[in-house]
Amino acid sequence: MTHWLFPPAATPSLPILGSDRRFPVRRILCVGQNYAAHAREMGHARAEPFFFSKPADALVVDGADPVYPTATANLHHEVELVCAIGEDGSIAGWAVGCDLTRRDLQAAAKDKGRPWDAAKGFDQSAPCGPLTTGDLPDPTAAITLTVNGEGRQAGRLDDMIWSPVEILAKSRELWDVRAGDLIFTGTPEGVGPVEPGDRVEATIQGLEPLSFTMRPR
């Protein structure tokens, strides 16, 4: 029996469609720049995927609305397919997620060759819908995001340079990926700003949609 100095924080988790059990989240890996259908059709060699991470407690779940973060004047939406790693180490579930990004801080970090943590891994930076278990969504499924009903992002899952299974294999070259890990698999073109009060709706055909309103601070 461990005697904690104070009660440990609750385990972040996702609801599972059709189940009363929840998926306990261990950590969140994210892939950068994974959609470039045009580059592929032009015959460009595909670049190795690169990863960054968000803390598990950056998740915003169960239909909650995230609060507009401090220290940015340019918060961006990135709709993404989220893969959830199950007990056997394979992808056990899928969800629609939004990789919220302080784009101004990311640009400054890129400029100076500094880490992305403050740009990507901030509190409430990972709104995520419920998990759908089972097989990969149809690769031709549409992935979309609207802000206040206006279309911003639209693509197809097979626009991904690296498929979910390939991304999982690549992530294993770098981490001991385990049950409870989530992987955000990158975003199609059309990223843009979200303002306080904006209504964001993100969809992937075959999965439960994700929607939230950005709460003013």
Ligand code: MN
């Ligand atoms: Mn992203």
